[in-house]
Amino acid sequence: MFKGSTYEIIKDAYPKHRWLPWKFHQTPKQWWASRKNQLQYIEWLRETLGYTDLEDLYLLTASDIIKHDGMFREILASIDVIYILRTHSTKQVACYYDKIVHYPN
Numbered sequence: 643m644f645k646g647s648t649y650e651i652i653k654d655a656y657p658k659h660r661w662l663p664w665k666f667h668q669t670p671k672q673w674w675a676s677r678k679n680q681l682q683y684i685e686w687l688r689e690t691l692g693y694t695d696l697e698d699l700y701l702l703t704a705s706d707i708i709k710h711d712g713m714f715r716e717i718l719a720s721i722d723v724i725y726i727l728r729t730h731s732t733k734q735v736a737c738y739y740d741k742i743v744h745y746p747n
Contacts, residue, residue: 647668647670647671648666648667648668649661649663649666649669649670649673650670662686663679664683664710664711664712664713665711669713674713683712684699687702687706687707687710687712690710691706691710
């Protein structure tokens with residue numbers, strides 16, 4: 643049921659809390675392979691670093707991602723995410739975030 647994931651067990655036990663899978667010792671298997679999860683992390687990182695505009699993501703460095711528990715290689719490997727962030731207008735990217743990233747209250 644929980645696929646051997648501490649994150650899944652805790653998320654199921656406390657569903658109203660906004661858990662951050664990348665803060666656990668190990669993320670669920672294949673978690674970083676999901677575009678939705680990568681964008682969830684990028685949005686959290688943007689908020690954590692105080693970026694107020696999506697254009698601020700151009701300031702993001704590999705060390706920022708690693709320092710904040712991200713999987714740099716997996717995020718960069720997602721060509722779709724990089725493509726969307728670099729080739730669409732800020733408004734288009736914001737709409738994409740709204741469709742994909744959902745944080746429960």
